[in-house]
Amino acid sequence: MSQNFVPGQPVSVVTQRIEIQKLQHGDHLILGFSIGGGIDQDPSQNPFSEDKADKGIYVTRISAGGPADVAGLRMGDKIMQVNGWDMTMMTHDQARKRLTKKKENVVRLLVTRKSLEDAVKHSMCSYPKQIQAKPGFKD
Amino acid sequence: MDTESTHSGYSSRSGRSNRHGDRSRERHKASSSKDSSRSERSVIINPPDTPSQESPVHNGEPLPGEPTPSVDQGDDAQDDNWGETTTAVTGTSELSISQEEVVGLGKEVQDRTQGFRRYLPLAVGSVVGLLMLLTPLAFVLLPAVLWPDRLEACGAACEGLFLSISFKLLILLVAVWALFLRPSRARLPRVCVYRAFLITLTLLLTMSYWLFFGVRILDPQDEDYHGIVQFAVSLVDSQLFIHYLAVVLLELRHIKPCYSVCVIRSTDGETRHYNIGQLSIQKAALTILEYYYRDFPLHNPALLSASKHRAAKHLAGLKVYNVDATAGSTAGAQPGNGNPSRAMVTASAKRKDSAHNELYYEEADYERRVRKRRARLVVAVEEAFTHVRRMKKEDERATPSDIMDVREAALAVFPSMARALQKYLRTTRRQHCHSMESIQKHLAFCLINNMSPKAFLETYLSPGPTLQYGPERWMADQWTLVSEASVTSGLKDGSEFLLRCLDFNLAVTVKSIPYIRVTEEFIDPKSHKFLLLLQSETSV
Numbered sequence: 001m002s003q004n005f006v007p008g009q010p011v012s013v014v015t016q017r018i019e020i021q022k023l024q025h026g027d028h029l030i031l032g033f034s035i036g037g038g039i040d041q042d043p044s045q046n047p048f049s050e051d052k053a054d055k056g057i058y059v060t061r062i063s064a065g066g067p068a069d070v071a072g073l074r075m076g077d078k079i080m081q082v083n084g085w086d087m088t089m090m091t092h093d094q095a096r097k098r099l100t101k102k103k104e105n106v107v108r109l110l111v112t113r114k115s116l117e118d119a120v121k122h123s124m125c126s127y128p129k130q131i132q133a134k135p136g137f138k139d
Numbered sequence: 140m141d142t143e144s145t146h147s148g149y150s151s152r153s154g155r156s157n158r159h160g161d162r163s164r165e166r167h168k169a170s171s172s173k174d175s176s177r178s179e180r181s182v183i184i185n186p187p188d189t190p191s192q193e194s195p196v197h198n199g200e201p202l203p204g205e206p207t208p209s210v211d212q213g214d215d216a217q218d219d220n221w222g223e224t225t226t227a228v229t230g231t232s233e234l235s236i237s238q239e240e241v242v243g244l245g246k247e248v249q250d251r252t253q254g255f256r257r258y259l260p261l262a263v264g265s266v267v268g269l270l271m272l273l274t275p276l277a278f279v280l281l282p283a284v285l286w287p288d289r290l291e292a293c294g295a296a297c298e299g300l301f302l303s304i305s306f307k308l309l310i311l312l313v314a315v316w317a318l319f320l321r322p323s324r325a326r327l328p329r330v331c332v333y334r335a336f337l338i339t340l341t342l343l344l345t346m347s348y349w350l351f352f353g354v355r356i357l358d359p360q361d362e363d364y365h366g367i368v369q370f371a372v373s374l375v376d377s378q379l380f381i382h383y384l385a386v387v388l389l390e391l392r393h394i395k396p397c398y399s400v401c402v403i404r405s406t407d408g409e410t411r412h413y414n415i416g417q418l419s420i421q422k423a424a425l426t427i428l429e430y431y432y433r434d435f436p437l438h439n440p441a442l443l444s445a446s447k448h449r450a451a452k453h454l455a456g457l458k459v460y461n462v463d464a465t466a467g468s469t470a471g472a473q474p475g476n477g478n479p480s481r482a483m484v485t486a487s488a489k490r491k492d493s494a495h496n497e498l499y500y501e502e503a504d505y506e507r508r509v510r511k512r513r514a515r516l517v518v519a520v521e522e523a524f525t526h527v528r529r530m531k532k533e534d535e536r537a538t539p540s541d542i543m544d545v546r547e548a549a550l551a552v553f554p555s556m557a558r559a560l561q562k563y564l565r566t567t568r569r570q571h572c573h574s575m576e577s578i579q580k581h582l583a584f585c586l587i588n589n590m591s592p593k594a595f596l597e598t599y600l601s602p603g604p605t606l607q608y609g610p611e612r613w614m615a616d617q618w619t620l621v622s623e624a625s626v627t628s629g630l631k632d633g634s635e636f637l638l639r640c641l642d643f644n645l646a647v648t649v650k651s652i653p654y655i656r657v658t659e660e661f662i663d664p665k666s667h668k669f670l671l672l673l674q675s676e677t678s679v
Contacts, residue, residue: 034678042672060676092675099679 011088014116015080018109020071031099031107032066033059033073038092048076050114056080057087057095059111074113081110256326260334264319267341271378272312274345275304278352278371286360297365300372307375314382318389325428327421328620329627333388341381348374393418393426398630398649402427405644406443409435414652421626424638427647428618436602437612438643441568445501449494512563517596519559523552524592549583560599572608573599617641 022029037046039055048058059077062069079087082098090098099107279301282290348370356367396414400423403410411434415426527548543551560578564570585595598607605612620626622636632651637644 031679034676036674036676040673042674045672045674061678063678092677096677096679 013080013112014120015110015112016072016116018068018071018073018111020067020073020107020109022105022107023067029100029102029105030066031068032063033068034061035079035092035095035099036060038095039089040091040093049078054078055089057090057092073109073111077111077113079109079111083108258322260323261320263338264315267338268312268315268320270345271315271341272308274348275308275371275375278348278374279304279368281357282361282364282367285357286362289360289362291362291364293364293368297368300365300368304368304372304375307372307379311375311378311382314379318382318385325425327425327626329421331389331422332419332627337381337385337388340384341378344374344377344381348377392416393422396652398423398632398651400427400630401648401650402431403646404435404438405646406438406440406642411435415630417629419627419629420622420624420634420636421620423630423649424618424620424626424636424647427645428638431645432606432613433604435605437569437572437605437608439568439572439602440642441571449498452494509563509566512559512566513600516556516559516563516599517592519556520592520596523556524595526555527552527586529586529589545583545587546579548586549579552586553579553582564599569599569602572602572612577609614640 020031022031035057037043037049037054037056037058041055043049043055044052046052046054046058048060049056057079059068059073059075059079062073062075079095081087082095083104085098087095087098352370355361356370361367393416395416397417399412399414401410401412411430413427413430415423418426530542557575557578561570564573581598582595617640619639620636621639622634624631624634624636630649632649634649636647638647639645
């Protein structure tokens, strides 16, 4: 997210892979977090995005001790991929459907957050000779 | 309750012994001359009023150079202590004045308001109107009287014209009465230019018609009666058109607002803005004065004394006498000159430091006192109003001694609030504006109209417009128009003039109303479309 988000253009960010096991809660599976955002939503109201034109899916709440929390998801993360499916150009409802597929027990998310970028920058500064940063995943 | 008590002037003003002699004498002369104008035989001495009075009354108007005081109520002694009972003390407050002096004063002042000048326009208007009315009639009647045998018979068309003349003359009569035949409401320093122009025009018209009539009709004794009647009708038409011109020049032109004037009172800075039309300066002054009497709160000189004291103190603080002579070299003199001035500045600065402090605490204290008195007054009035109630059907059987008419009811209710009201008026320095009579009258009015205690009190809580008080406060004949431009010239953007009354001025500045340009923008009603912006949060 260090670059300005331009819809349709390729974006390069530092991402983290997170694997969440779904938990059986009553008669459906839950992941333990809430999402916000989407291309049909108003991006200016998103408190977590840096660029207020960013219509991506963000994690708005994490229930403590839930599967997402345990897996390392943090509030404010932007979800780039879910199980290989791109999440940057999704409506809110489509995103919800992708995450709550009954047949899948595990979701593998690709998330990005500001602190990842900062960590990379920090390491780049400390070792100026290293031009390439720690490997990031591009799509 | 004994609300009418007389007291000697000396006993009520113990602290001001120096100026007693002059001022009380003047005041006595003033008050007595007012009564003497009514009855030239008796001279009634009214005792002077409470210490906060500062100016005498002369035949209902203040003497020049002194601010307005309280009013005498004819034969009743004006008594500000009607809220408290005081014992009557006669004595040194009576002075004798010679009859001629008193009578002379009365006559001189009366001339100013009731002169013949007030009815001069009325007289001129009636003369001209009569002339205009009689001329067409003369044109029609003279041939019939002077050479009836040679005159052609008047056919139907001609007689139709008689009908037309009579109705037009009737309309003209009513119109002239409506516009011109009124006693003027003011006396302006100069003659109105438009009126003079219109009268001249009318006379010119009438003269030229008479001339024509005399030369072409009377001399050759024309037989064409139809033509003569048509001539008379044309005269009436012309007169109606002149009247139309008069309406446009004298009335309509003044109505459309063209200038915005700002009126500032010199003593306390009260400012008002008005929109007026194209008037001459004197007419504008008249309009502004009529607004003044309606809008500006009463001028109260008693409220200005505090700032005058402060001004005096400032002046006193700056007086420094330079005893050292400025001899010697300039270099030596400069520091020498610098020191006294610096000392002067620091001395005045020190005094100024305490002056604004003083003002602040004084004003805070005054506010507090006024609010306290006001609270007591409101409670007293509300309580007083609970004692009286309008009589209903079932009360008819009550004892006759309890039933009273409004005047008695007012008199019965008044004493319980009189003291609180008087104290409040004293604190706000308005006790000279309201006499006991006027308060009782107002109370009776409020009782008749079923007003609440708050409605009754409104008159006393804030100073109302000048017209609300009696004619002695109006000073309607004391106005002087001070202007650099001629007073019959029209108002222009940037004109300024001054209206001077006895102890205050109204400064008037004129600005023209801006030329406003309004453009339009069309909005298609179908273009009002909206988007719904959501931000939902779903838990997964």
